Amino acid sequence: MNNISSKPCLKLGIASYLPYMYVSGPDDAPVVRGSQPAILDIIFGYLGYCYEYVVVPGRDGGTKQPNGSWTGVIGMVLRGEIDMPGVGMALTYERNLDVAPSEFLYIDGWSAGFQRPVVQSDISGFVKPFSDYVWLLTAAALLGVLVTIWCVHLSHETIMGPRNPKGGALRNAENYVTRQSLLWTIAVFLAQSVTKLPRGNSVRVITGIWLLVSLILNTVYRSNLKAMLILPKVVLPFDNPEELAESGIATWIPRGSALHNAGLKSPPNSALGQIMERSNSLELPTDVPWGIRDMIAGKHAMTSPRGSLSAIMHETFSQTGQCLIYTMSENVLGMVQVSFLLRKDSHLKAELDPVIRRLREFGILDYEFKKQIFNATECQKPIGSQGARKLRPLDLGDFYGVFMLYAGGALMALVSFLMEVLLHKTKHSEKVDGDYNDENTRNSTMTKMKPGQGCPSGNTDGVLTTMVGLNNQSCIKIHAFMHSPYMTIRGTPDNLVVEGSMVEIHRIIFDKLGYW
Template sequence: MPFMVIVGSSPPYRFVGSMVHVMDIIAKQLNSCYEFVIPDDWMFGTRLPNGSWTGIMGQLARREVDMSGVTLSNDAARNAAIDFSEPLYMDTQVLSYKRPVLEADIAGFIKPYDTLMWIMLAATLLVVLVAIFGVHLIENSLPFKRNNNGEKQTPKLDTERKAPQQQKWESVWYSFQWTIGSTLAQSIPWVPRGNAIRVIAGLWLFSALIIASVYRSNLKAMLILPKLRLPFDSIEELVETDIPCIVPKGSMLYQAVLYAPPGSLLSRLKDQLVDTVDKDKAVRDVLLGFNAVFIGQSIIEFVAHQTFSQTRTCPLYIASQTFFGATSLSIGFKKGSPLKAKVDPIIRNLKEFGILDYLVRRETIYAKECLRQESLLGSAESLKPLKLKDFYGVFSLYASGTFLASVVFLVELILQRKRHTSNLP
């Protein structure tokens, strides 16, 4: 696909695709007729350890057929066994997988800031807490107190003085409450006293306002703008997952994976390798997300075109990073065949006049729109309304905080009741 599609499960088969038209043109120019011969294993062909070939490559190497009716990828091993025509097309080996869909991100409430930013915020919060507590502790250790206006006030009675240990813990508690509360835009019934504490508190209130405003703005934008997470975007990322990967059995790529040096990326892909010659099952498994596929881009474009024409959906994406460069696709001939010299000028003319590209592109007219990266990553026009599940993460955080506050409140009630009971005569 898309060069040759064989329709039917048993003879007589029906052949469709761009290569059927190319073979018709070649036969007409040579004033000849032709017959398609399908290899028993339905494969392009790989080299066996004894040096023989399977599939179409085996038919050509054994001189059972005159030429291939489909294009074959040209590499050094194949070129030593058969002759190749002028390249008809250039193709790239790509990774493809089921296109991700927009999903609610439960952990999205922590993503308005990156990890470094959260660490800096936590460190700043700790510094402010220590500063306020330290200054407050110094103020309380002086032989006077300050009234609500910040003026010095000497206690009238010794009973107004609290125990130093009690004052210390109250300072810690009020400092912690106020510092955290101001960060979360919560009102705390505590007025900082003294010029030093007021300066620190004022700076922290201003910083907390900026931090909270930016956080809310980023969170709102991240909830509204759709974000897609790709399972992988390169072969390096694929081998780190447990996603099975289809590589067509008998293809040049299958042979490259099979004989890859130990420790290489292709060798690591062996553990996830799924080889098959059943194209219908392979396509179905990829569309359902059971397997990824490592194959020629032209084949993925054809699958995307066919799927869109039938369902009006674009279920696949192509990883942006490729492993191999472009490979040439040519017609194969038995070694020393005189047909090569006759067919090459015909192919050259078809290519120069754009007929070859036209024959393929009309088989994949919807693929370009389906597989473009801009549609995958989303744009400003793809805003989505907020749904309830978009707030699951925020709701979970709020519920956890409410539960924790309720536990603290109950503990305080229990301790207060015990203290009151112990003070009774």
Template structure:
């Protein structure tokens, strides 16, 4: 085809953000913007061509049917209804076999986006004041101090036994006192018993100093954990997405849709197909974005499209309402213009694309279209440390449970002690008259 003729090129075009943007309120897709409009204006000026975008009926890039025909934009190009694609399409094996592709415009990968989680109370936050290793060392130190305290008390009793200073204490009483002096300071409780003996005072003061440091650091760390928000991401990679069983939307007939159907059923890519919300008719991208913003489904698309969605939502609302998972999949696929085999247009466009890409113009045009997405790509963990939140009842739920559990254990122990005390008094009362009577006979 002579590009200098009066006939304008027909471009098979589909909605693909940020490259082709349409009016969300129009019944039929009406192009209102996109990076490819600016790129094709550059093509038109330097190649001296005219063009018109032709919106594909089924709004898919196109896939090969069992009878050898093609659907979507690829089908219209193959049948001659369009001269080329109006935007870069993913280069797949099937498409590469039946069509010609230009120099690549962009490199891309597939990813997923979902509604951004809100900050919530961390139920297990009370154990996160220290790392597991620190907790292990605290337990080991506590047991070691209890053992040391017991042997010091035992040695002190031996000394008092020789001096006949006071009645001898049993080993059980010494062990009880050791645990009391160990656990009470850790739980910030007072001990009413007096410490006797220089060696006992030295080891007790040493333990009090250690527990003072530990409990002070723990309180500070616990307070910071309660005040700072905690966010749990539903998924952050493809494996977690497959395990989440969240409903998934992706463009029907896209390369990721086809790849997920061909993938093994037990693979991560194959498992997300069962959650795919298929719909009849052309993919309604604006409706899919609105449902995403409400948390209705996960949206799987090329990263470039996801960035445009993030950019658009941030521009409307002024804050990040979605997040993009950290790890992409089907990485580094190429987006290239699609032609019929042997089309002379390829030789015209390739040098122009190569110059624009190497000069950074294509990247510049793309980055302008998604500039507001940068703020929402920051790590959510980094965002957590930037602001505090008000405490709510859930923040103290774990503490209440521990308190109630302690009361539940203390009440039976108290009742048991009272009953044992009464039982011992009754036994001693029964024995006393016999003793008096015997004493009287003598």
């Protein structure tokens, strides 16, 4: 801006420093806006100076070279090409050695901004109510309860159940106990009804305790899952410099800025050193619109003063009505003083300091600053507090995890069914072959049977007998007489054939009882 004054016009070097100064357009006809132009009008209108803007080549603050010279705004100040910067700059130790700072305008810290995370579909959301450790303990408890119920129930059945000298009762009890233990343990844990009640007080006590534990686990799980759906927790990609360094996200750093100069002095293995290594902007001229655009798109994290990030929040919210970025809670670089940086022999310092001090104490500086970022307050609220205002309907992706679990269970059931069918066919084939061989043997024996031939000794007393087994142990004699159609006798006394349904019934009964 040019003011009419008797004093010489000052040349002010400018570069973008949001929200204090926005510089757009060509270098020979820049478009300048922000809080700083209004402050400059107040200061130089009071002091009686006119001024004009000079766009700094590269539009960066300046970096000290190995030969001691400076680039950017500071270099132009020290070479006398401009009288002073047109915007406040962060004061660092190196800058303080070569320039004279004015009274501070603001105190600000450097942070990093990134694309604001949103609640999205989570395939594994149904397992999130419990941590991995809790799920592991639950699985161990489930297995422990299953073994306990099985042991207690088997002991009860062994003591209270019927005895069989051949051991069949014990085998039947084991099968029964295994089925019932699995049913009571897993069905109760999944909150499913159980058709059979446990027998015995000891078994009922164990099952009752597990019923209570399962009720607590199911209630807590459902409550946590409901809370996660009602007020979802958004996980931030990073919230401190260490997390930013470990995330591997590219960083946008203004060339010649205070952060750039501090990063050059940082050890490579430090958090700031690793952030510098991932920078994609230090070899290029400072392009603020590109930095903002790719930060919103999630291509890189933008490291800037907090005031600048607040200005970006204000601009995006004013244009879209949405908060598109977030700022991490910790600083990359501590609080720094923002001042006009002058030559050490400049007469302007003595004139500027009293005016700046009065503007700061009367709140004019803060007033002009707040005017540039008033819409940022909505985006500076905690992300969780905003989540309650906007509900996200469940979409298909939220159910993928459950569908996969159901499909896995159905696949396991199908495999089990096919194995049962295969085993059944195999056993049935073996049984048919065995029955066929036994039948042929018995038929051949029965067709050649004579009276008294079935058992090894004893007198038949003229009563016809037939052999119902091939083993001579525990052999019994059965009276055979004509009773059609249940039993028929044909043939000669030397070659008798006994047929009928009763013969087969005898064979089944006495095979089951162990008699021959």
